[in-house]
Amino acid sequence: MSSPVLSLQDASLSLQGNAGPVRILDAISLDVHRQETVGLIGPSGSGKSSLLMLMGGLEQATGGKVTALGHDLTTMTEDQLARLRRDHFGVVFQSFHLIPTMTALENVATPLELAGEPDAFTRAEEELKTVGLESRMNHYPSQLSGGEQQRVALARAAAPRPDILLADEPTGNLDSVNGSAIIDLLFGLRERHNATLILVTHAPELAHRCDRVITLTDGRLSKTEAAA
Template identity: 65%
Template sequence: MTSILSLKDAALALDSNAGRVEILHGITLEVHKGETLALVGPSGSGKSSLLMLMGGLERATGGQITALDQNLSAMSEDALARFRRANMGVVFQNFHLIPTMTALENVATPLELAGHRDAMERARAELDAVGLGHRGDHYPSQLSGGEQQRVALARASAPSPQILLADEPTGNLDQSTGEIIMDLLFDMHAKRGTTLVLVTHSNALAQRCSRVVRLRDGLIADATDAAA
């Protein structure tokens, strides 16, 4: 299987008022192209921090992280931003929509930044794909939590990323709305072959993935096929 993300002895330590805090301790992990991978574990185990390292949103303080054969650890911040824009989509628990932009504008923004002349047309198609074509002129404050997450998913998927990273994508949603988001995530994976890595506390969501990696105290405790 082709590796699309590779971490070798990746470590993360951050400074705090209490001193240096070691968050991740030498993580080694291969993520294969086209797979669905769940990162699970108790709060504070390092799941979200690991996801942020994979996306270059946090800098590893040790080891190496490679995505699509590119060494993220060696890239400048500008180069990382360009690489993410071209190859990755990120969905956060708290949506992170721009409040002064409509749903359509939120989805179109990464396409416009990437220089796509058909940004608005593609954004409309993505909103249609998540069932919100009729809500394109609404602002985030006019949308429910589930609708905001669908806009966030449309924004992440609009550039057709090879890698989609999702941090607790259903964490702020009720069960039925969360199931809609789950279905959309896996439908995107099935239709587009996107590699999906997600952090979740939901066992039901984790079991839909092809592999589950469990973290504990900043280390990988075990990694198994979800069906195992």
């Protein structure tokens, strides 16, 4: 089997609380391979989102080692991590994180422009068409529904053609119909770009669309299983 695109070796995360350090993740060891889809499930507070943040270099491990695409994230500076995310990661959050003063097209084109892509707006248009928003490109986030805003966020994450897609509860703020559509689009974008996908969700039925399902309990891996 090829080398993993993501690897955690006894990775831990502690944050400072009012009463002292709080252990969020405890000795996580995990490999994720190219084009694999992985669902992360577990109760609230189990560390799912924190684990996703470690994988993307959005949080730095306080113990152990995290490697992504051959880079040791635990030794990189913030600038180096930002460049790695820009060039190789797509991240989708529950709360969209769109820039309110920019149109849908501008929101999707911005990361491409920051990466110096000469065809940023052409590629942004293509991605918005892929998620069914060709008639909403010039609308601002406040003019879009929640489902439409998440479609823009998906297009923005996919536009740089990332090696790794990280999705943190992407359907958490949506009704069941919009949520189902977003998941279909997310898996479609993953397949289109041959990306690795790690999906955090409270819904076991969504996680089981992945190749592998990993359960976290109290900051530790408690179960790993191939999806049915």
